[in-house]
Amino acid sequence: MIRVLLVDDQRLVRAGLRMLCESAPDMTVVGEAENGQQALRLVEQVAPDVVLMDLRMPVLDGTTATARIHASRPAVRVVVLTTFDDDDHLFPALAAGACGFLVKDAAPDELLAAIRAAAAGETPFSPTVLRRLVDQAVRARLGEAPTPALPDNLTAREREVLALVGAGLSNREIADRLHLGVTTVKTHVASLLSKTGATNRIRLALLAAQSGLVPQE
Numbered sequence: 001m002i003r004v005l006l007v008d009d010q011r012l013v014r015a016g017l018r019m020l021c022e023s024a025p026d027m028t029v030v031g032e033a034e035n036g037q038q039a040l041r042l043v044e045q046v047a048p049d050v051v052l053m054d055l056r057m058p059v060l061d062g063t064t065a066t067a068r069i070h071a072s073r074p075a076v077r078v079v080v081l082t083t084f085d086d087d088d089h090l091f092p093a094l095a096a097g098a099c100g101f102l103v104k105d106a107a108p109d110e111l112l113a114a115i116r117a118a119a120a121g122e123t124p125f126s127p128t129v130l131r132r133l134v135d136q137a138v139r140a141r142l143g144e145a146p147t148p149a150l151p152d153n154l155t156a157r158e159r160e161v162l163a164l165v166g167a168g169l170s171n172r173e174i175a176d177r178l179h180l181g182v183t184t185v186k187t188h189v190a191s192l193l194s195k196t197g198a199t200n201r202i203r204l205a206l207l208a209a210q211s212g213l214v215p216q217e
Helices: 011-022 036-046 062-072 087-096 108-119 127-142 156-166 171-178 182-196 201-210
Strands: 002-007 027-033 050-054 077-082 100-103
Touching (some): 002 036, 027 036, 062 087, 077 108, 156 182
Parallel strands (some): 002 027, 050 077
């Protein structure tokens, strides 16, 4: 059973999330918090597996709460719930230790799948959020930020896969684009994570953008 903690300052949002999570047979909501300070206290009390975290809240914001949770309970997986005017908060939340990002209007099935993926150690994200992160990285590259070097031992195929990860494609979409099996794509992604030192798929996508593999639109 996946133990979920809901953190959002809007009661109606929390109520909707609770109804959705508790409709799933493999999830249980172990607590609700209306700000980051309450979230920190509840994480210690109820030991959730996954925290659904809003970013903009009173008392203590979601990014700071995420950083403190990650420091004290690194096994707890924090999935950020974001809106379309939260762009300035995405990179700080990623740096704070968030394992995934979802838009608040994500489909119910997408949200439940993201919770399951986070609990399994994966990196769930809405493609739209990943695109916004990548766009920010591209803009930074076109400014004064230095361009990071890719490892010399990347194969041509791995560079192709990395570019498509940066474009926000799923493993299935990459497999279809490159006429490969999904298992083969997963192997390439695992190799990229190992060679680059990236901790998850989101960081791989940002590396692709910062390295110039993702064109500006």
